[in-house]
Amino acid sequence: xxxPSRTRRTLPARSVVLGAVxxxxxxxxxxxxxxxxxxxxxxxxxGSVTLVxxxxxxxxxxxxxxxxxxxxxxxxxxxxxxxxxxxWGAWCVDCRVEAPDLVAAAEELGDTAHFVGIDVRDPSTExxxxxxxxxxVPYPSFYSPDGEALLQFTGTLTPRTIPATVVLxxxxxxxxxxxxxxxxxxxxxxxxxxxxxxxxxxxxxx
Numbered sequence: 001x002x003x004p005s006r007t008r009r010t011l012p013a014r015s016v017v018l019g020a021v022x023x024x025x026x027x028x029x030x031x032x033x034x035x036x037x038x039x040x041x042x043x044x045x046x047g048s049v050t051l052v053x054x055x056x057x058x059x060x061x062x063x064x065x066x067x068x069x070x071x072x073x074x075x076x077x078x079x080x081x082x083x084x085x086x087x088w089g090a091w092c093v094d095c096r097v098e099a100p101d102l103v104a105a106a107e108e109l110g111d112t113a114h115f116v117g118i119d120v121r122d123p124s125t126e127x128x129x130x131x132x133x134x135x136x137v138p139y140p141s142f143y144s145p146d147g148e149a150l151l152q153f154t155g156t157l158t159p160r161t162i163p164a165t166v167v168l169x170x171x172x173x174x175x176x177x178x179x180x181x182x183x184x185x186x187x188x189x190x191x192x193x194x195x196x197x198x199x200x201x202x203x204x205x206x
Contacts, residue, residue, distance in 0.1 A: 045179030045180030046180050047180040048180070049187065050177050050179075052173075054169070054198050057169065057171075057173035058155070058173060059173065060168075060171050060173050061075060061172050062075065062076065063075045063142065063149055063152045066142070067141060067142060067143060068119065068125045068128050068140070068141055068143050069125075073116070073140055076172070078172075079170060081114060081170050081196065082114070082167055082168060082169060082170065082196050083116060083167070083172070084113055084165060084166075084168075084192060085166040085167075085168060086139075086163075087117070087118050087163055087164040087165070088119060088120070089119060089120050090128050090130060091127070092121075092162055094181045095131075095162065095163045096131075096135075097181060098181045098182050099131075101182055101185040101188070102115075102137075102188070103135060103136055105185045105188040105189050106138055109192055109193075112193065113167075113196065114139075115139035116140055117137070117141030118141060118144055119141045119142065119145075120144050120150065121145060122143075122145060146159075147159035147160065153166060157179075161179060164179050164180070165177065165188065167192055175195045176191050176194075176195060
């Protein structure tokens, strides 16, 4: 996958050194660490975290559509604080594994960040709603069975990337991404707090 030239910091997956890395121990990389699709028809990743410096972030992501109940949903309504965008599907085994960690992160972050999902490749909203009920997912999700919604994240995601978690800053720009299952609740919370802290310091708007 080709990623636009920009300064990126990649944190090792399932690592206990996230705090130190966020403090400044970083590794530069030119692309997200994606693994092959095999015969699954979708792209998996190793859960590594990529941070994008505030000065290197692209234009805000624009995405509007319908949620699982057919109600209007628009990313612009989530501006002003970090937004965690979760790409998932009820059919996806890794999505089920990471769901409790995502729910815990949303609860721990509270008003610090918005959460919103993008449900892909589920043939019906009923299947997706069953997933939401099973795991007590507290945030809404765009319904995008064909994965078209992911085209708005070109350079970070492909229409076949799942699971994935993208953190937008208060302006709606991609500030961080995790391709694959999130390593832990703590990892995601610290990434979001890092993005929120940068915004509070005046490097980003919101």
